Amino acid sequence: xxxxxxxxxxxxxxxxxxxxxxxxxxxxxxxxxxxxxxxxxxxxxxxxxxxxxxxxxxxxxxxxxxxxxxxxxxxxxxxxxxxxxxxxxxxxxxxxxxxxxxxxxxxxxx
Amino acid sequence: xxxxxxxxxxxxxxxxxxxxxxxxxxxxxxxxxxxxxxxxxxxxxxxxxxxxxxxxxxxxxxxxxxxxxxxxxxxxxxxxxxxxxxxxxxxxxxxxxxxxxxxxxxxxxxxxxxxx
Numbered sequence: 772x773x774x775x776x777x778x779x780x781x782x783x784x785x786x787x788x789x790x791x792x793x794x795x796x797x798x799x800x801x802x803x804x805x806x807x808x809x810x811x812x813x814x815x816x817x818x819x820x821x822x823x824x825x826x827x828x829x830x831x832x833x834x835x836x837x838x839x840x841x842x843x844x845x846x847x848x849x850x851x852x853x854x855x856x857x858x859x860x861x862x863x864x865x866x867x868x869x870x871x872x873x874x875x876x877x878x879x880x881x
Numbered sequence: 882x883x884x885x886x887x888x889x890x891x892x893x894x895x896x897x898x899x900x901x902x903x904x905x906x907x908x909x910x911x912x913x914x915x916x917x918x919x920x921x922x923x924x925x926x927x928x929x930x931x932x933x934x935x936x937x938x939x940x941x942x943x944x945x946x947x948x949x950x951x952x953x954x955x956x957x958x959x960x961x962x963x964x965x966x967x968x969x970x971x972x973x974x975x976x977x978x979x980x981x982x983x984x985x986x987x988x989x990x991x992x993x994x995x996x997x
Contacts, residue, residue, distance in 0.1 A: 814988030
């Protein structure tokens with residue numbers, strides 16, 4: 772079965788610091804992986820997706836993620852955090868439908 | 882107007898009551914989904930439908946039922962609501978295709994249900 776595990780339910784960084792949100796997947800076949808973001812009182816929206824075309828995937832708002840098969844990871848990064856990045860982030864893997872991780876809430880301190 | 886519309890946005894009800902959450906979409910997608918979100922648990926799939934005649938249970942379908950009235954409409958029912966069904970419910974849609982470019986979900990804004 773395919774699933775994802777997000778390490779760290781809360782992450783706090785200072786504005787301008789590196790953002791690193793961790794996601795590990797379990798899959799017996801090459802997975803389709805996604806990162807979604809949820810801003811307060813909103814639904815989820817797609818940040819980026821791994822399509823197997825390239826291991827480094829660039830998304831919206833300066834985020835990117837690197838697919839590492841040897842580590843079964845798909846961590847999300849952003850070089851410099853902005854206050855507007857404060858949100859909850861979900862990693863997901865596609866089976867017949869998307870299966871989501873438990874989420875990581877990112878807090879950005881001024 | 883939103884592409885995926887959920888009604889009601891907020892509902893407070895009592896244990897044992899029947900509740901229906903409705904979802905309609907203007908994206909023209911064949912695939913529709915119902916998820917519930919609980920703090921610390923992420924989103925869990927309740928039911929999904931790949932077309933009007935195709936309904937599938939998700940990981941937490943017990944206590945829920947669905948109806949796909951048309952391509953654009955997918956409703957979720959709680960026949961006899963209980964307090965642990967208090968949650969934020971999301972409807973989502975996606976287009977067809979098994980290829981790498983498929984899989985993106987488009988979410989409604991959520992329906993917050995409280996069962997007392």
